[in-house]
Amino acid sequence: MFIFTSCSRTDEHEEIIRVNSEAIESNPQDVKAYMNRANAWRENGDYDWAIKDYNRVIELDPNNAVAYNNRGFTWRKKGDFDSAIKDYNAAIAKDPKCISAYLNRGIAWDNKGNYDRAINDFTTAIGLDPNKEKVYYYRANCWAKKKDHDRAIDDYNKAIELNPDSSLICVSRGNAYLFMQNYDLAIKDYNKAIELDPENTMAYCNRGFSWGNRGDHDLAIKDYNNAIEINPQKKHAYIGRGEAWEDKGEYDLAIKDLFWVIELDPNSKKAHNELARLFATCPDIKFRNGKQALHFGLKLIELDKGEPADASCLDTLAAAYAADNKFDKAVEAQIKAINSLQEDDKEEMENFTKRLELYKQGKPFINKRN
DSSP, X not given: OOOOOOOSXXXXXXXXXHHHHHHHHHOTTOXXXXXXXXXXXXXXXXXXXXXXXXXXXXXXXXXXXXXXXXXXXXXXXXXXXXXXXXXXXXXXXXXXXXXXXXXXHHHHHHHTTOHHHHHHHHHHHHHHXXXXXXXXXXXXXXXXXXXXXXXXXXXXXXXXXXXXXXXXXXXXXXXXXXXXXXXXXXXXXXXXXXHHOTTOHHHHHHHHHHHHHTTOHHHHHHHHHHHHHHOTTOHHHHHHHHHHHHHTTOHHHHHHHHXXXXXXXXXXXXXXXXXXXXXXXXXXXXXXXXXXXXXXXXXXXXXXXXXXXXXXXXXXXXXXXXXXXXXXXXXXXXXXHHXXXXXXXXXXXXXXXXXXXXXXXXXXXXXXXX
8 A cells, every 4th residue: 555646647537537437337336446536536636526435435345444544645635634544543443554544644643743643653654664765754754843853864864765866855854954053964965955856946945044054145145046046936035045135234135035025925924024123123224114123023913813923023023112112012022022932942031031121221122243
């Protein structure tokens, strides 16, 4: 059994649907025809029709683990992870060695944010067959989401050993190194990913981010330019390039890129956050604008239905209030930002507290660049 991937041409699916519909018309008990048609419906994105045919397969053959697994896959594509997990459970009950069901259930648990249960399923799948790189890849992603980057890298290493030509896995391992601030190894992986797939915009963006963290802003901009040339709609590339321009002191170009992100996506919290912060705290007085800062800061609240979602957004909002001389509001927002921090984030706690003291003194926060 396997996870299904898209066929190359939609007309192939249409032909499969036509042929198997004729077979079903001739023999309404033809389990194989229902299964084939269901798979084709699913590959075409016609998930409701696919589920209807999988239902018929299960009605005709209640012990068909593949049908439960494939219906579960279809529920997951529809975003119904609970129904998907229920079907994967049934597939495993019918066939306890169904590797695809463990893998797919693990992905569904991952989608629900239950990384421990996902890891358990991936580990079971590896026990059944230790030579499937996808399972190591998905388990690595869960370790990364749990911020256990050492284990993530171990699994990415195994996945790359099994499939050394995967640009995706190279990018993912690079991301783990990036989070560990090991920029040299991250760049090495992004180099390999680009070698394998010269159109991989995420590799260019993340390599650009790595260059920026090393202080190589010109190289960062070059990578963001490459990503934009490949995909002019790539929001992350404009945001990254905007940050690189800002780090170079080219604030007008930074603002231009961030405004373009909002053109592409009027609901981009990242772009609104960056613009609010830049207008509020820019070292160059020519670009500081309290009214603009507060406009974009308040938009963060609107985008998140009344309250910025994280400490960073609240910190930006506080800076925007201070830039517009609304220090009582700045103090209030900064206290909320501090209360939203993780307990172990000592460096941010120190920085946030220093800014709070500034606002209490009626002073705005101005970003000082080296």
